[in-house]
Amino acid sequence: MTRLDAPDWLTAPATQAVLDALETAGGAGCVRVVGGAVRNALMGRPVDDVDLATRLHPEAVMAALQAAGLKAVPTGLAHGTVTAVSGGRGFEVTTLRRDVATDGRHAEVAFTDDWAEDAARRDFRLNALYADREGRVFDPTGEGVADALAGRVVFVGEPARRIEEDYLRILRFFRFSGWYGRGAPDPVGVAACAAGRDGLARLSAERVSKELLKLLAAPEPRAVVAAMVETGVLAMVLPDAEAGPRFTRLVDLSPDALLRLAALLPEDPATAGVVAARLRLSNAQRDRLTAAADRTVPVGPGLAPAALRAALYRLGRETVRDRLTLAEASGVKAPETLWAVVETWPIPRLPVGGADLARLGVPPGPTTGEILRAFEAGWIADDFPTDGHEARLRQLIEAAR
Known part of the structure; x- marks a missing residue:
């Protein structure tokens, strides 16, 4: 024994x-x-x-x-x-x-x-x-x-019967194969999952998303994701997925399940939003997924240092990190000097506010917001200077009059 x-x-x-x-x-x-x-x-x-x-x-x-x-x-x-x-x-x-x-x-x-x-x-x-x-x-x-x-993941008894008892076992089969299997998933189990895949539509979105993210967090999910594509299982739970070279490379770059999910999706924030809603992801997960796909503020390996700092200020460190990682997965590697800025630059806060304008004689109201927005735009364009703020405010106040 x-x-x-x-x-x-x-x-x-x-x-x-x-x-x-x-x-x-x-x-x-x-x-x-x-x-x-x-x-x-x-x-x-x-x-x-x-x-x-x-x-x-x-x-x-x-x-x-x-x-x-x-x-x-x-x-x-x-x-x-x-x-x-x-x-x-x-x-x-x-x-x-x-x-x-x-x-x-x-x-x-x-x-x-x-x-x-x-x-x-x-x-x-x-x-x-x-x-x-x-x-x-x-x-x-x-x-x-x-x-x-x-390192074999094999159903107990008859695979089709186990699946009919709970269709989530299809995703569990691929998840456990990714975490504990060695080599290709068990072919008998794969065939049973393919045959029973329509039953996935009966599951709640919360159960599916929880299992899918656990699967994507596996140390080596590429073989099981490929099997899910071949069997039509992935299309059942993620019809917008594109399991191509970008996902393959991303697995080597990051263990993050949500970022791996982003690598399976087209670079389109609207699609990312639809997927997040379909999977009932949390608000934080939805926001991160859509931000990773959004290109309104350009982020890429070729950014000049000042433009990179501007992107960090507007988007936050996590979004910039996600976009650069996805760009690298697409085959464009960012230089180490750029990554150093991403990881170490202290993102500043807007150095002025409504109290500063009130002190300079601007009463609360729409003008305050307009001046602060103009100040912020110029402050970002000038690469976040640390002094001269009052003089800039006075200029903007005078222009507003």
Whole structure:
């Protein structure tokens, strides 16, 4: 039997306290670590979250945690999930389940005490792995350990059935292939995703965008994105995408998922806005995506230093950085001296305001705004001088009269 070599996350007092609480109530072996923690430990990857599976029903889990003095949060009782808080960390504890009915988006579940039934409803074999507190790994599908060690992402059982249970598994297949797979994605899984791609239209935009951005953040998403193009999956979730050389180069330049998304889209802020709305991105994500595609204020590797500083002032450091990175992905590399300005130039604030004009005898009103806008335009054009502001204001006041 495969055994984990006493990993810190398993032997940690916080983890052991939760295991102790549940085994006190349900007996030895009633709880195991499940899924990502086991998979990542086998693959030598960092473990962030420790999820647990148990034969205990949710109410019994709540009672056991509370009896042990641990906080229990009923995060999803209908689906058997309770969050245990121990040592300041959250541990998701889920009762073993089997699917009773599914509609491609949600599942109706029944609780079970059979580890194999629980494994059979999971998405991929490398996620259907369990480990007890001694580190012994249990592999109900018989292939999960081998898949993890080989970097294979393979559906549990019949791929078409797993997809019909939840069409989000199509995107999860490509996302996990990008993060954990080696080489081309599993061809049987790819074929099943192609056959079931129309079901993606039934998913909420929020679920799709969350999975898509996780996929694009993978260390190496190019092979899976190419497979998504070939299967028509990408066109279902991102019909405006152009997975060409710019995206291919951008992956080497930045791990940022939103910037990689920008590299998949045409350089058109209107299209970027439509995509952001379709994916229900946050306002901040929408603004960044559209700004990266906007060319109203030119930004490129050939900018003179003063023009670059003007762009930094008007657009902000993030937008200028994004545009230069996208330009480099298009094959035009910016010199290091230009990048140095982008990263280190302290973007100034407008050095004058309405109070300065009031002090010079200009009453509040439309004229104040006009003078300040004129001052700002001249101040930017002169490359942000640090003195002479009052004299410039007096000139503009006199001209306004």
